[in-house]
Amino acid sequence: MAHTHSHGIGHHEHRHHHAVTETADARKRVAIAAVLTFAFMGAEIIGGIISGSLALLADAAHMLTDAGSLALAWVGFRLAARPADGLRSFGFARFKVLAAFVNGLALLALAVWIVWEAIHRLLEPQPILGGILLGVAIAGLVVNIIAFFILHGGDHDDLNMRGAIWHVAGDLLGSVAAIVAAILILATGWTPIDPILSVVVALIIAVGGWRVTRESAHILIEGVPSGLSPDDIKKDLEANLEDAARVTHIHAWALTEQKPLVTLEVVARDGACLDTVRRAVKTRLQQQFGVSHATVEVHKAPDLP
Template identity: 55%
Template sequence: MHGSHDHGPGDVNAKNERRMGLAALLTGSFMFVEVVGGIAADSLALIADAGHMLTDFASLALAWFAFRLARRPADWKRTYGFDRFQVLIAFTNGLALFVIAGWIVYEAIERLMGTPHVDGGIMVGVAIAGLLVNIAAFWLLQGADRENLNVRGAAIHVLGDLLGSVAALVAGAVILLTGWMPIDPLLSLLVAVIIVRSGWQVVAASAHILLEGAPKEVDTRDIAPDLVANVEGVEAVHHVHVWSITQSRRMVTLHARICDTEDSDDVVQGIKARLKEKFNLDHATVEIERGACADEEPKAASA
């Protein structure tokens, strides 16, 4: 059996961790201001946004912890290290977005059936401050690795907050100018729809990785015929498995039957070079076979 054994931390780095931590501090600090403002103004848009900010703070803190945990080296129990934890956190954060959106929808319907009085002035003031805080947090996350699912999940939480602040600002302005109170829950419903859509993208992508699905850029059906056609000495390829630890740590294992006259080390090097060049798969474990596959059921002895 031939394989490569670099199970390093991959795309986890200090920049992601630092920016995630700062975004968590910003969000958590402002959350209390928004709760007080939402209660004082009797605004669902502000209270919903504050509730969203609470889960955002928890999500960002967990995301920060996932990056910190992923620094730990692999051990005999977890031979791939702790990188996958950040995908698990992204999946959890995505599910949390559905819960938040459901609560906002429920509260908005309750509000539409009643006639609450909302203080537009307080709404506008708190919403402007919230908008500035969310822009700062979103900017911090945009400077991190945007291909990372953990960063993407956290950024969607913050983006949902940013949209919530915009909705609260618009609702407050409309109430100040026209006195039309239903704008508050109606804009909250719009934010809920956006949150669900964004949350689904993160849940689908992280679930695919957790289910050991092949990266979307790789069609596993192409690997065997490509290696047979392009690597000298390869007669057949089977038992191909491709999956990801994180979005950037891709793995592949396969069996390759080679000609009796070929040097196995040369063929393995050729296969690995082709996998990296053609499919961007740089962590490969290749089992070389000459003749029958060792995993095939042995034939029963003739009577």
């Protein structure tokens, strides 16, 4: 039986260097966005209390959760950059996925809170100072646009980064809703628009939170990565590798959304070189399915019971 876990050293070092560079860039972007978000949060809280606007208070609450979520995302990127050790053979790479999962849950919880508060405001309307609301909301929009573009320049395939982007996008939408509410209140005096627009923003936030939570949970329970199918792998290898008589015990999962992992066993045809078959399988997996980390066991047919 040939059982290997080796990889091309040159390519591995190139990928590792590329990953470290991407992680450092993402960490810097998240840190800047976190500082901007936290710095303006206080102004929104004060403005929301003085003006009586739920839209502004909801946006301030969102910015508060964002500051914590962005800090968590930063920790995720920081830990992901640490090397593997004797207790963690894959390092801390999956902490990014865990951070994304927590951020997704935070988005869902925030959406529920906003809807709950909006219902109370609709049942018991309160006076709102449209002028203060408009001024603070415009300033918040500027801050959120800056933070959004800082994060949007990062890696969109990274779940941790996507969770951070959804948080800031929710803030941006919250600021837009507050501006619209302020203009309508100043023009018509109709205050129910404030909680109504808050609910719309909450629903958008909930969609983003559900997506991030669902995708990160799928990775955490070691579900099959998107684009990979054990059946497709089996059919492809058996059809395209002449010396692979049978492919069995296929398992596919992911360490992170960017690092799929596969293990499988191959029954080689009589007379085939086991090491040649092994290398052919690993090459096919990388070229056809984008799997660069695979554990392949190769057997001779007579070795099987």
